[in-house]
Amino acid sequence: MSGHHISTDKTLLGVAAALLVLTILTVGIYYIHIPTPWDIVTAMGIAVVKAGLVALFFMNLYWDERFNSMIFISGLAFLGLLIALTLMDTLFRVETIPGF
Amino acid sequence: MADHSSSTTHSQFFQHHFVDADQQFEAAKMGMWIFLATEILMFGGLFAAYIVFRLWYPDLFTQASAQLDTFWGAVNTVVLIGSSLTVAMAIKSAQLNQKKNIAINLGITLALAAVFMVIKYFEWTHKFHLGIYPGEFYAFEGIAHEKANVFYSLYYLMTGLHGLHVLIGMGLMSWLLWRSLKGHFDSEYYTPIEMTGLYWHLVDIIWIFLFPLFYLIE
Numbered sequence: 001m002s003g004h005h006i007s008t009d010k011t012l013l014g015v016a017a018a019l020l021v022l023t024i025l026t027v028g029i030y031y032i033h034i035p036t037p038w039d040i041v042t043a044m045g046i047a048v049v050k051a052g053l054v055a056l057f058f059m060n061l062y063w064d065e066r067f068n069s070m071i072f073i074s075g076l077a078f079l080g081l082l083i084a085l086t087l088m089d090t091l092f093r094v095e096t097i098p099g100f
Numbered sequence: 101m102a103d104h105s106s107s108t109t110h111s112q113f114f115q116h117h118f119v120d121a122d123q124q125f126e127a128a129k130m131g132m133w134i135f136l137a138t139e140i141l142m143f144g145g146l147f148a149a150y151i152v153f154r155l156w157y158p159d160l161f162t163q164a165s166a167q168l169d170t171f172w173g174a175v176n177t178v179v180l181i182g183s184s185l186t187v188a189m190a191i192k193s194a195q196l197n198q199k200k201n202i203a204i205n206l207g208i209t210l211a212l213a214a215v216f217m218v219i220k221y222f223e224w225t226h227k228f229h230l231g232i233y234p235g236e237f238y239a240f241e242g243i244a245h246e247k248a249n250v251f252y253s254l255y256y257l258m259t260g261l262h263g264l265h266v267l268i269g270m271g272l273m274s275w276l277l278w279r280s281l282k283g284h285f286d287s288e289y290y291t292p293i294e295m296t297g298l299y300w301h302l303v304d305i306i307w308i309f310l311f312p313l314f315y316l317i318e
Contacts, residue, residue: 054308068130
């Protein structure tokens, strides 16, 4: 529908600035040593926000056909399935770590 | 969409089996998104391996991560964000018919990609110098963990596959730069820049996750 959306400099520079600030934030938080598991939760949370900004405004999903977002999200959903099924095995073994 | 098709079918790159240039553009973009979904799943297998090994050996990941330089990892993150911005700028330049700016922005993107690879090169060679190799070739004594090579095998596989994508991206950017200098791209036709841009942004997104997963572990 609106595959030819033209981004303004303001939007593009704003997104880049936000990504820069979030990068500084995630490195800064690393140095203040939050106790586990909140360190990894925070780091991944920031990474998801950054990836979301890139996908929505640099890859134009915000203005694009919803079908392209659907393809993207199905890729992520199948990745979630792969990880979930793998963990259902590896987390609940009697002998947790194989002796290779 | 279709009402301005007569004005958008003049490009020499318009293929006759499409209804109009918009349909050609949308078809290319959907195909690109399907390809990107397969890319997510290819990298995803390695991310799944990372999760399993990190849950098995949490101490190893804390210790081994200390050998990675957070500063250069952060610099490379900023470099890739900058290159994503310039790719988006190149697309905008094409949409606004600013032909010279397309080449300038693609040139900056290519230069930033090269900076990323140079930093990566120094990181890897420094580790090789210490004896940190993947798998059975691992010969570094500095980490008190018997599975230290597992962390670095994942590191080399994931940053290596990512680096390969950066190199492919550099090849594509060079091709686009050459074509933009020949005046192939304008507001009516810039499909290859848009598609390469989508690919490049996904490579950026993957690094956004690799950076905290390898460099920011305490």
